Structure formats: structure tokens, C-alpha cells
Amino acid sequence: MFLAFLVGNDASAVEDNLFEEQTVRLGYFYRPSFQEGMQDDEQKNGFGYEYLQKISYLSGWRYEYVYGTFETLFEKLKSGEIDILAGVRDTKERRGLVNFSDFIMSQEDGENYYICTAKRRTDLLKKLNSTLSLIDSTEPFFLQELTRKYRHPIKLTDEFPELIENFVQKHNVLKIGYFDNYLPYCDTLPSGKATGSMVDIMNGILSKVNLSDKIELEYKPYDDYSDLIKDLDSKKVDLIFPCSNESWFAEQNGMYLSRVVVDSGMNIAYLKNYNSSIFEKISVNKNNILQYQYTRAYFPDAEIVLCASIDDCLKAVIDGEAGSTIINSFRSGTILKNRIYNDILFQPLSTLDERCFGVRVGNPELLRILNRGIYELGYDFGINVSYNYTDGLYKYSIFDFLGDNIGLVLFCSFFVILLIVLFFIRRQIRLKKQTEKDRKTQFELQSASATAIFRMSTL
Structure with a gap:
């Protein structure tokens, strides 16, 4: 617990040193699932948007959104008309034109994408790297969770x-x-x-x-x-x-x-x-x-x-x-x-x-x-x-059917057994009646035979 207290205090100290309210001109271009909402009063969402918001929470940055296509905004980043731009693909040519952060933002088919600052804004680059380092150390699964949420943050090229x-x-x-x-x-x-x-x-x-x-x-x-x-x-x-x-x-x-x-x-x-x-x-x-x-x-x-x-x-x-x-x-x-x-x-x-x-x-x-x-x-x-x-x-097997319909099976089994019992009872009754009838017939035959013999003996 004491260690957790020290770590917590240390992290808080880092955050306190980072946090300083500041307005930053952010280039904002449209990409599905990456950056959506192209007006100030339009709801924004996406992988890039949420990532930038996380950075602002820790750094104290307030964004002044500058809207446009990626190509237009990258030119503005080069000239210093905007301060930062997210989703910049890493190329040798671009490395000499703008400042790339130390942390990869996303990957697409083996290509790396970063958040970049204007060349002269080394102050923002330093704070950006410190903020990203803090996110990486305190929330190591943040990017993974964000990627899973939006699944495909950067769309393939034209x-x-x-x-x-x-x-x-x-x-x-x-x-x-x-x-x-x-x-x-x-x-x-x-x-x-x-x-x-x-x-x-x-x-x-x-x-x-x-x-x-x-x-x-x-x-x-x-x-x-x-x-x-x-x-x-x-x-x-x-x-x-x-x-x-x-x-x-x-x-x-x-x-x-x-x-x-x-x-x-x-x-x-x-x-x-x-x-x-x-x-x-x-x-x-x-x-x-x-x-x-x-x-x-x-x-x-x-x-x-x-x-x-x-x-x-x-x-x-x-x-x-x-x-x-x-x-x-x-x-x-x-x-x-x-x-x-x-x-x-x-x-x-x-x-x-x-x-x-x-x-x-x-x-x-x-x-x-x-x-x-x-x-x-x-x-x-x-x-x-x-x-x-x-x-x-x-x-689905016969055993599943029997198990799922146990009540019906028991009823049918009882009914069949009852029919069998009734059949045998009825058969026994019929046999008994037939036996009695046979006995009566035999008795009548024996009586008739005895009477005939008696009459013959008296002749």
C-alpha cells in the first residue's frame, strides 16, 4: 500500500508538472472512425479524436479546431498556420518538414502514423512526448482498447x-x-x-x-x-x-x-x-x-x-x-x-x-x-x-428429445401400459366368460348324454 501511495504521488506530480492550460491550433480532417464531426457544433468521435482528448486532459491543452483535408492541413502544419496534426504517415520527406512525436499513434499495413507538431513548436513537441509517455506508463492498454473500440482508425490510401x-x-x-x-x-x-x-x-x-x-x-x-x-x-x-x-x-x-x-x-x-x-x-x-x-x-x-x-x-x-x-x-x-x-x-x-x-x-x-x-x-x-x-x-439426439419431453414421454408410457393392462384384463374376462360358457355347454352335453343313456337303459 505504501508503494502504491508513492507511485500514485509520483504520477500525480508528473501530471501537475505537465498540466498547463494552453490553446493549441489543431488540424482536423475527416476520416470514418478516425476523426468525425467537421463543425464546431457537430458531435465529434473517432480513434484520433479520443486520443487527442486524452492528451488534452493531461496537458491542459484546449483545441482550436482548424478543418480541412489532410493535404491542406499538412501544408498549414509546414507553414506554422496550425500547431499539431494527428494521423501523419511517417516518410523520410516529411521527417524534415515537421516534428514527429516519439510514440506511434497507429499502424496500417506496416506503415506508422504519428501526431506531429509544426517545426518551430518544439515546446509543444516536448509536452506532447511527456504526455504520451505518461499515458504509456499509467495506461499501457489505452491504445489497444481504443483500437478495439474503433477497430480501423485510419483508412487505406487512394x-x-x-x-x-x-x-x-x-x-x-x-x-x-x-x-x-x-x-x-x-x-x-x-x-x-x-x-x-x-x-x-x-x-x-x-x-x-x-x-x-x-x-x-x-x-x-x-x-x-x-x-x-x-x-x-x-x-x-x-x-x-x-x-x-x-x-x-x-x-x-x-x-x-x-x-x-x-x-x-x-x-x-x-x-x-x-x-x-x-x-x-x-x-x-x-x-x-x-x-x-x-x-x-x-x-x-x-x-x-x-x-x-x-x-x-x-x-x-x-x-x-x-x-x-x-x-x-x-x-x-x-x-x-x-x-x-x-x-x-x-x-x-x-x-x-x-x-x-x-x-x-x-x-x-x-x-x-x-x-x-x-x-x-x-x-x-x-x-x-x-x-x-x-x-x-x-x-439433437433421441435422448435429447426424451429429456426435453419427459412429461409427454411418461404420459404416453403410462397410457400405453394402461392400454396393455386393460387389454389383458379384457382378455382375461373374455377367457373367463368363454370358459364358463364352455363349461356350461359341456355340462349340458353331459346332462343330455346322461339322460339319453338313462332312457335307453329303461327300454
Whole structure:
């Protein structure tokens, strides 16, 4: 507590030294999700806007907005007509014209974007760097959270039409490898046709970049994720899905990662009591590198129990061979509806499961096309279409039907048994009546026979 007090006081002292009310002329250009609201009385929002507001809270800056296109505002920054401008792409030429901050604001396809000040405003540059350093040390996840909120802060440049034209000249087919039996993301229908949100996302991307009638999509399923990566490396497929949004994973496997196309929460599935023991042994699908890497990354001390499928992972939990297994929330809610998993419980984990496309290193044109299409589709598209395929994870069996309709089943069973009992009772009554009738007939025959014999004996 004493250490926290010292750290808190130290941070407050830094903030006090930084904060000084000052009017700063801010160049403000329009980009969707980056800077919106192009009049003083129009509501503003976006990645860049919120980032600049965070800076103003700590520095004491009050912004005087100067509106215009990026090109016009950059010229004003060079001439000193404005003081700062956000979203400036780093180039060698620009480095000599304006002051770049020490901290990267955003990245787009390997290019860095910064907040810049006018060349003569070294005083503002110094305060800007101090403020950004404070944000980095006290709120290290601020940019990450802001990026997740707005997803795509800086839109691609206007060179895109030329990129599309060049790409189409070299490609008329895109070969997509995917991890099979992995709904809601991807799966294969009995007809052999690919299905899942992956198909909707790819169709949406091509539509957004006007390539639907120019490029054909070919899908190839893989049961083992390792084979998927190998075929990407050997150029048998052009891109793969899904990939984790992990830079280390991408570097080790020689691929570029696209923007995130869909994310979901992660759940830990376990039996009975939630305690530390369930993390000691975690079952993992041996064919699913994504699940393995996630488990290794967030539970490094756990013993991994390798299984042949996610169903076997859950069975291992039920049988006590593992304490738990990890499933994303799209899959867990529906898979666990299957009655054989009635005893399985789950709890949400604190991390998100982010999915991207993987593109082979050396194919940046395809990466830019994917990123542009994903940007145009918007953040919610991948999530919404994924929900359309979750039902395929639920295998409704005869046991599920019996369990869901236990009252009706018991009533029908009772009714059938009652009918059987009534049938046998009625049959017994009929048999009894028939027996009595037969006895009466036999008695009458015996009486008639005795009478006849008696009469004959008296003749």
C-alpha cells in the first residue's frame, strides 16, 4: 500500500508538472472512425479524436479546431498556420518538414502514423512526448482498447484502385484453406461445399472491393491445422482461416495477419467445482494449434492432455482425465447444450479470442485487399454472421428429445401400459366368460348324454 501511495504521488506530480492550460491550433480532417464531426457544433468521435482528448486532459491543452483535408492541413502544419496534426504517415520527406512525436499513434499495413507538431513548436513537441509517455506508463492498454473500440482508425490510401487492377491481372482464383469442423467459423457440408461465417465474410470482402465478378474463390478443408500452415507456406493455398491475432504465431509461421474479422469471449469448461485444480490438467484438441497455443500462452503451468477432437476434450473432463478445456463462447454455449454434457459447467475468461486471415509473407497486395474489405464490412459483420452458424454445433439426439419431453414421454408410457393392462384384463374376462360358457355347454352335453343313456337303459 505504501508503494502504491508513492507511485500514485509520483504520477500525480508528473501530471501537475505537465498540466498547463494552453490553446493549441489543431488540424482536423475527416476520416470514418478516425476523426468525425467537421463543425464546431457537430458531435465529434473517432480513434484520433479520443486520443487527442486524452492528451488534452493531461496537458491542459484546449483545441482550436482548424478543418480541412489532410493535404491542406499538412501544408498549414509546414507553414506554422496550425500547431499539431494527428494521423501523419511517417516518410523520410516529411521527417524534415515537421516534428514527429516519439510514440506511434497507429499502424496500417506496416506503415506508422504519428501526431506531429509544426517545426518551430518544439515546446509543444516536448509536452506532447511527456504526455504520451505518461499515458504509456499509467495506461499501457489505452491504445489497444481504443483500437478495439474503433477497430480501423485510419483508412487505406487512394492508391487502392490501382492495386486492385494490378492484382486482378495476376489472379483470377483465390485458394482458401480452412480448418474443418470448426463452426461457426468454417465447416464442410455433405455436398463438399464450404460453409460457416468464413464464406459470408469472404463474399462480403469481395463485394466491398468490387471483385465479386472478377475473382473466383476455391475452398480447401483441413482436419489438421499443421497441414493448413504447411500448404500456405508451399503456396498450395493463398490464405488460411482462422488465425489467432498473435504476431509471434504469425512470424514463426511465415505469414501476415489481416485485420481482426471476428472476436468472441473465451470460456473454461469444467466439472462440478470451480477452483485452481481445474487448471492443473487441461485437455486440448491435438489437431487444433489455435487451442493449444492459447492454452500454453495463458496457462503455461498446466499439463496438456491431448485429445482427438473437442468432443474428446469434453469427455476427458467428464471422465476425470482433465480438469478443464477451453472453448470460445460462440462454440461453448451451443456445444454444451448437447445432453451428454449436462454436467459440464463453464466460466468466462478475461481474454478475447480474435480471429484473422493468414496471408503468406511476400503477398502484401492480397493483405491490403483483405484489410480494405474487412474495414468496409465493419466490426459487427463477422460477429453477426457467425451467430447464423452456431446451431450446427448442437446435435439433437433421441435422448435429447426424451429429456426435453419427459412429461409427454411418461404420459404416453403410462397410457400405453394402461392400454396393455386393460387389454389383458379384457382378455382375461373374455377367457373367463368363454370358459364358463364352455363349461356350461359341456355340462349340458353331459346332462343330455346322461339322460339319453338313462332312457335307453329303461327300454
